[in-house]
Amino acid sequence: MDKSSHPKNEIERLRRRLDEVDHRILALLNRRMEIAKQIGERKRREAQLIFDPIREEAVIADLIQRNPGSLSEQGIRAIFQEIFSSSRAQQGLLRIGCCCGAAGLLVAQQRFGTSDGYRRIRSAKEGGRLLQSGTIDVLILPKKKLLDLSSFERRTDNARLLSVCGEIDPPRTLADHPMVRSGFYMVQREAEPPQPQEDSKGRKAVFLVGGCSQGAIDQWRDRFGTPWKETDARLETEGAPGKGLFVRLWEAFDPPPLEILWKGCREICGDSAWIVRLGAYPLSVVE
Amino acid sequence: MDKSSHPKNEIERLRRRLDEVDHRILALLNRRMEIAKQIGERKRREAQLIFDPIREEAVIADLIQRNPGSLSEQGIRAIFQEIFSSSRAQQGLLRIGCCCGAAGLLVAQQRFGTSDGYRRIRSAKEGGRLLQSGTIDVLILPKKKLLDLSSFERRTDNARLLSVCGEIDPPRTLADHPMVRSGFYMVQREAEPPQPQEDSKGRKAVFLVGGCSQGAIDQWRDRFGTPWKETDARLETEGAPGKGLFVRLWEAFDPPPLEILWKGCREICGDSAWIVRLGAYPLSVVE
Structure with missing residues (x-):
């Protein structure tokens, strides 16, 4: 030989x-x-801002699309997220607050990479305060906890100070974790929620619908159909249990303009009702 | 303008x-x-084996050393660990078992990258079984739990079926986590523990010292001095509380050859004593 x-x-x-x-x-x-x-x-x-999730998502989608070889989509995403993370650290550290202990940190590092500045946050309320005071740049919290961020009694400026700029799917290895199961939101402080680029394939928007009775919520669901998904998050604000007015969190794919939604909301739910768009973002290409 | x-x-x-x-x-x-x-x-x-921690560590140390620009050591490590992870996935998925819930997964993904195959393990004993049956390739477990892997009553073949091939420092964000604080071991199934390359700067070895009384352990510590560190892990095997014989886990930097250790062990601790090297590995360059 x-x-x-x-x-x-x-x-x-x-x-x-x-x-x-x-x-x-x-x-x-x-x-x-x-x-x-x-x-x-x-x-x-x-x-x-140092962190531009919309541009990063577009860059990764472009790289996946033009990938000439056998490197997997998951590999491109993971490697370039680490590269972006180091690039951000070069521009000035991004401060990321994470709710939900080690599970929240795990999810955040999977999304952002390991070179950013991480901080554990005890509660959604604390996270909201740190975001509004500029102590952290991004907050990662379980979808279920979004309504704990601040008091969404009615449409207030409060609700517009924070915007949902993306979501993170639950990792398969933690699928049985009750808080992690429905996934996480990425929240930034911003007067105007960031808009996804026009050419992005699909976008998801997150809305708060408030001041509605259970019956009106059912009508709302029938009217807007499947592209609207009610999340686990809900708050009962007024009235006797089962007969009160609710604040609910909805997710929608490529929703109609806000004016049409406002009109529909008032028609169905009456004068007490309000609707706020908390953010819109392109969906990630791989799960 | x-x-x-x-x-x-x-x-x-x-x-x-x-x-x-x-x-x-x-x-x-x-x-x-x-x-x-x-x-x-x-x-x-x-x-x-697909996974060669000694070579990977050498490659990263070399890249850090020849780094021509401003990319940080932490950045090189994180980006190339993701690249290695994708390369391993190309060669056939590495199956990594993690003890300690989301914290263990977080630590493992920081070390290995996200393209490997992760599995949560309920206990050290279960991890040991899965490793010995070839269901997983690597086990990540808190240092404190190493002695739970199998029964180290006396030097047995049992102890040599598993070898410690590296360690992972606790992430700063989880420094207050009682189980995570002392760090993690990486354990592989192997008859002979892997040897670090001769030119690596420092190596750490992990030893089990068993069948010793508390007094003999103290003498042992005096004799081998500071490069020997007793870990949190200990088991009391025989005798009345406080007067029994112990199994202890020790870590040592650049230790003397095993023959010298065996001789010293018998001199200090008597015929009941035994010592096993569970593994040796180069230390990571950055924390």
């Missing part, structure tokens, strides 16, 4: 090729960090 | 440069996956 074709030597030869590829990747990563730094300086001048 | 120097346009121009760099990284990643696939095929022919 020729010595060079011995499996051990072959593996060594292939490993040297791997090393060469790794050195070239490392050089490109450093070039990327330099460009990210320049973007960071310009963003600071304009007081723009 | 010249239109091209407007900050918005400048950011757009820089983003296009980022995109170009990203496309080149993507092409290299796919080339890497092809090479990894070829290595995987050769490894399968030789029935070698």
Whole structure:
């Protein structure tokens, strides 16, 4: 047997090729960090946010679409999220608050990568305060806990200070975790919820519908049908149990304009009703 | 103001440069996956393990050392761990069992990346069984739980069927978690514990010292001094409380050869004493 074709030597030869590829990747990563730094300086001048989930999602979708080889979608997403994370750290650390203990941290690191600044948050209320005071930039919390963020008694400015800018699916390994099962929202402080790019395939919007009775909620569901999904989150605000007025959280795919929704809401639920859009974002391409 | 120097346009121009760099990284990643696939095929022919923590650590240490730019050590580690994770997934999924719920999963994903196959394990004993039956390839468990893996009554083959192949520091965000605080071990099934490469800077070895009284343990500590650290893990095996014989877990930096240790162990602790090396591994470069 020729010595060079011995499996051990072959593996060594292939490993040297791997090393060469790794050195070239490392050089490109450093070039990327330099460009990210320049973007960071310009963003600071304009007081723009470091974290731009809509652009990141578009970049990943584009890379997945033009992927020439066998690297999996999951691999592209995971590797580039770590690259974005390092790039953000170069621009000034993104401060991410996570509710729900180690499970929340796990979910957040899967979405953001490990080079950002993480902080554990004891409750949704505390997270809302830290977000509004600018102590954290993004809050990750279980969907079920969104209504605990602040008091959504009626449409208030309060509700518009925070916006849902994305969601994170529950990891399969924690599918039996009661709080994690329905997934997580990413929440930012912003007067105007960010709009997904026009060319993105599908967008999801998150709405609060309040001041409605149970009967009106049922009518609402019939009217808007399947693209509307009521989440687990609900608050009873007034009246006797079972007869009160509710605040509910709804998710909708490609919803009609807000004016049409406001009109429909008043028709179905009456004058007490209100509806707020808490955010809209493109859906992630892979689960 | 010249239109091209407007900050918005400048950011757009820089983003296009980022995109170009990203496309080149993507092409290299796919080339890497092809090479990894070829290595995987050769490894399968030789029935070698997919996961080679010693080599991975050496590759990362080399990349950190030759890093030409501003990408941080933490960034290199995190990005390349994701790249390795995708490469392993290309070679045949690595099955990683994690004790300690979401905290264990978090720690494992920080070390391995997100493209491997994770499984939650209820107890150290169950993890040991799954490892020995070949259902999982690696077990991640809190240091405190290592002695629960199997019954280390005396030096047995049992102890040599599993080997500690590395450790993971606790993440700062979970420093107050009682089980996570002392860190985690990575355990593999292997007759012979893997040896770190000769040129690695420092190595840590993990030993079981058994059949010793408290007094002998104290003498042992005096003799081997600071490079020996007793861990939290201990088992009392025989005798009245406070007067029994113990099994203890020790960690040592660059320890003397096993023969010298065996001799010292018998001198100090008598005939009942035994010592087993559970593994040796290079230390990670960054915390």
